[in-house]
Amino acid sequence: MTGQRALLLAGFLLSGFLIPEAAKILTVSSLGGSHYLLLDRVSQILQDHGHNVTMLLYGGDYLIPMFKKKENAYQVISWLLPEDHEKELKEHFDSYMKEALHGREAFGTFVKLMEQLGIQCSDLLRRSDIMDSLKNENFDLVFVEAFDFCSFLIAEKLVKPFVSILPSPFGSVDLGLPNPVSYVPVFHSLLTDRMDFWGRVRNFLMFLDFFLRQWRIQSTFDITIKEHFPEDSRPVLSHLLRKAELWFVNSDFALEFARPLLPNTVYIGGLMARPVKPVPQEFENFISKFGDSGFVLVAMGSMVGTYQSQEVLMEMNSAFARLSQGVIWNCKPSKWPKDVKLAANVKIVDWLPQNDLLAHPRIRLFVTHGGLNSIMEAIQHGVPIVGIPVLGDHPENMVRVEAKKFGVSIQLKQIKAETLALKMKEVIEDKRYKSAAVAASIIRRSHPLTPAQRLVGWIDHILQTGGAAHLKPHALQQPWHEQYLLDVFLFLLVVTLGTLWLCGKLLGMVAMWLCGARKLKKA
Numbered sequence: 001m002t003g004q005r006a007l008l009l010a011g012f013l014l015s016g017f018l019i020p021e022a023a024k025i026l027t028v029s030s031l032g033g034s035h036y037l038l039l040d041r042v043s044q045i046l047q048d049h050g051h052n053v054t055m056l057l058y059g060g061d062y063l064i065p066m067f068k069k070k071e072n073a074y075q076v077i078s079w080l081l082p083e084d085h086e087k088e089l090k091e092h093f094d095s096y097m098k099e100a101l102h103g104r105e106a107f108g109t110f111v112k113l114m115e116q117l118g119i120q121c122s123d124l125l126r127r128s129d130i131m132d133s134l135k136n137e138n139f140d141l142v143f144v145e146a147f148d149f150c151s152f153l154i155a156e157k158l159v160k161p162f163v164s165i166l167p168s169p170f171g172s173v174d175l176g177l178p179n180p181v182s183y184v185p186v187f188h189s190l191l192t193d194r195m196d197f198w199g200r201v202r203n204f205l206m207f208l209d210f211f212l213r214q215w216r217i218q219s220t221f222d223i224t225i226k227e228h229f230p231e232d233s234r235p236v237l238s239h240l241l242r243k244a245e246l247w248f249v250n251s252d253f254a255l256e257f258a259r260p261l262l263p264n265t266v267y268i269g270g271l272m273a274r275p276v277k278p279v280p281q282e283f284e285n286f287i288s289k290f291g292d293s294g295f296v297l298v299a300m301g302s303m304v305g306t307y308q309s310q311e312v313l314m315e316m317n318s319a320f321a322r323l324s325q326g327v328i329w330n331c332k333p334s335k336w337p338k339d340v341k342l343a344a345n346v347k348i349v350d351w352l353p354q355n356d357l358l359a360h361p362r363i364r365l366f367v368t369h370g371g372l373n374s375i376m377e378a379i380q381h382g383v384p385i386v387g388i389p390v391l392g393d394h395p396e397n398m399v400r401v402e403a404k405k406f407g408v409s410i411q412l413k414q415i416k417a418e419t420l421a422l423k424m425k426e427v428i429e430d431k432r433y434k435s436a437a438v439a440a441s442i443i444r445r446s447h448p449l450t451p452a453q454r455l456v457g458w459i460d461h462i463l464q465t466g467g468a469a470h471l472k473p474h475a476l477q478q479p480w481h482e483q484y485l486l487d488v489f490l491f492l493l494v495v496t497l498g499t500l501w502l503c504g505k506l507l508g509m510v511a512m513w514l515c516g517a518r519k520l521k522k523a
Contacts, residue, residue, distance in 0.1 A: 023051045023140040023463050026160075027074075028151035030058040030120070034301065034373050035145060038167055038250060040072075041272055042143060042455065047074040049456045054137065056130075056154070058120075079130055081123055089116045100391035101309060101412065107213065114220040121150035121221065125157065125228045134158055140463065144244075146173050149221050152240040157228065161467055163246040163459065165268075168372060168393035169400065170249065170259065174214060176242040176476045178260040181207050185257070190395060192403045193257035214238070242476045245468040246458055250372055252451075254379050254443040255400050264471035266458050268451040270444055272373050273380045276359040286326060286347050287362055294362040295326040296424065299354055300369045300388065310337045318417035320346050323424060325364055328352060358383050364428050370394035370409070375401060382441035384433040386423050388412055406437035 025046055029039040039055065047053040052075075059078035081089065092113045099109055125131060135158060142162040144151035155162035166173070171187035185191040186206040191199050218237040225234050245264065249256075252269030278284075287295050298316070314337065320327040321343035331348040342348065354374070358366060358381040368374045370387040375397055378385050385407030387398040398409035410423050427433045449457065462468045475483050 023459075024137060025051050025053050025141045025143060025459075026134065026137070026139040026158075027053060027055045027143040028145070028148065028154055029055060030117075030124075030148050030150055031145070032058070034371055035147065035167055037272065037373065038165065039143070039145060042165065043072070043074045045271070045452050045455060046143075046459065049460075051459075054139075056134070058124075077130065077133070079124060079127065081120055085116075085119060085123060089120060092116045097391075101312075107216075111216060111220060114217055117150065118221045118224045121153060122224045122227055124150065125153065125224070131157065141459070146241075149218070149237055150224075152237065153221070153224065153228070153235070156235050156240060161245050161462075162243075163248065163462070164241075164244040165248040165250060167250045169251060169256065169396050171210075171396075172393060173241060174211070174238065175244075175247050175262075175265070177262060177265065179207070180260070183257075184259045185399075186210050187393075187396060190399050192399060193259070245462050246471075248455060248458075250376070252376065252379070252444050252447075254440040255375065255397075255404065257400070257403070262471070262473060262476075264468045266454055268455050269372075269376045270380055271451040271455065272355075272377060273451070274355055277353070277356050279353055279356045279360060283328060283347075283352070283357065286328065287360065290324075290326040290345070290362075292362075293324045293326070294364040295328055295360075296320070296323060296365045296367060296428075297352075297354070297357050297363060297383075298327060298329040298331070298367040299352065299374060300330065300367075300390075301371045301374065310335075310340075312412070312415055313337065314340055315415050315417050316420065317343050317346065319420035319424065322417070322421040323428075325428070328357060330354075355380075365424060367424065370397045370401075372397055376444075378437070379406075379440045379444050382434070382438040384427050384437045386410065386420075386427055388415065404436060404440055406433055406440055408433075 027039050027043045027046075029036045036057075043053045043055050054075040054077060055072070057076050057078050059080050080086070092109075093116075096109050096113050099106055134154075139158065139160055142151070142155040142158065142160050144155055144162050144164045146164055146166045147168075152162070152164075166175070169187070170177070171179075171185070179186075181203045182200055183193045183195065185193060185195070186203050187210060189203050189206045191203055195203060215238075221237060225237075229235060247262075247265045248268045249265060250269055250271065252267050255269065256267075279287075298320075313331065313335070316329075317340065320329070323345065325345070327343070327346040329346055329348045330350070330352050332350045333348055334350075336342065336348065355377055357363060358377055363381075363383055365386060366374070366378045366383045367386045367388065368378070370389040370393075372393065375385065375387075385401055387394070387401060387407060387409040388411075389395040389398045389409055390412055395409075398407070401407040402409060408423055408427060410420060481487055
């Protein structure tokens with residue numbers, strides 16, 4: 001009995017030692033849309049776990065016009081751009097979105113948008129009131145986002161350790177992970193992990209192109225770095241990416257192709273999943289009209305929904321009219337063309353409880369733009385997908401959905417009522433898609449820890465251990481020519497060529513000596 005008490009006391013003391021004190025954590029959100037929703041969820045989870053979280057939030061609405069301000073359990077520090085910069089940023093973003101929605105997503109336009117984000121970052125770093133306030137808070141950790149390069153510079157300016165989250169599939173940025181191009185598809189290659197010879201040729205060439213594009217994108221922040229960091233301590237963005245203590249990835253083995261990972265890389269896909277609640281009565285009344293035929297959920301994301309053209313709306317409406325299912329469509333009624341009659345089986349709303357509707361027993365299909373948050377919610381509930389990828393990581397996400405066989409995709413520029421209707425009917429009627437979606441859901445749900453537990457557990461781990469140096473291989477500090485053994489190959493090549501040259505010289509000398517000896521003998 002005494003021994004049991006001693007064990008219990010030791011366990012209690014040990015657990016008390018392992019549970020960290022509340023840390024002060026800064027999260028940074030500048031990009032809005034689904035990026036903001038993900039950082040908001042991270043902030044809520046860490047705050048609920050007992051940490052003191054503050055979010056530095058860009059409060060402009062060029063990216064998040066559809067999101068209502070809400071009460072947060074964590075503290076929020078909002079900031080705004082000067083009016084002229086806000087206007088210019090919005091113009092560049094509008095231009096980029098219009099090109100993407102017409103199937104002309106140009107790299108040059110994206111680079112110009114990134115240059116505007118660099119200007120936005122300079123405006124923030126110039127705000128001494130905000131930056132001094134953040135320094136005075138003396139945060140223990142900064143939580144940044146891979147596509148928000150400014151957040152890395154903020155962490156560096158505060159001289160604080162940071163962790164980062166990747167909101168898209170692997171490969172969109174270089175994290176320093178091993179990348180065997182024989183089976184790890186390069187971002188934008190639209191390849192799977194099963195490549196034939198020509199696929200590997202294409203992947204290798206795109207691997208080279210990827211680094212050139214990354215250099216061009218990251219160089220858009222060079223002016224910002226020169227302006228706000230002294231010459232002897234200017235960070236390099238590519239080095240900052242590798243400096244992160246942890247990399248959280250908003251994906252899951254249920255969707256991603258298996259590939260080499262480093263110990264400080266953690267999947268937390270499904271983080272957005274919340275307990276399912278009954279759907280509001282207005283939706284339940286609509287669903288009940290269609291009985292066992294069920295319903296289709298359509299949600300094209302915050303950004304796409306805002307910029308969607310009327311021509312596409314008309315084609316989609318016509319396609320939905322050909323289904324026997326009801327259709328609940330996240331589409332602003334104010335944007336609906338006045339001269340177009342809404343199909344009888346369609347209900348349009350400017351807001352819907354996506355997670356709860358995906359969990360509804362009568363859902364038959366999810367039509368989405370292919371955003372990773374939406375795909376992970378569909379996987380969570382085992383719902384097959386028809387994807388209409390638009391920009392960014394959407395096409396790559398849908399390549400994975402098709403490879404896992406729980407959905408199909410159709411290009412936005414190919415949207416015609418008949419084609420879209422055929423795709424939807426195919427996925428609804430062919431039960432193999434539903435089976436594959438359920439199989440993906442089992443993989444996602446059967447992980448021993450939830451995404452939130454993984455997030456909190458790893459954050460607590462590095463807070464207790466003073467960082468993640470023990471999780472990061474030395475390769476992250478090596479220059480690329482050492483990491484890929486180019487110096488070794490060059491050395492061995494020089495030694496081999498030098499040896500062959502020396503052997504050739506020696507053989508030549510021996511041959512000359514033998515010839516000379518023969519001549520003397522004959523003489």
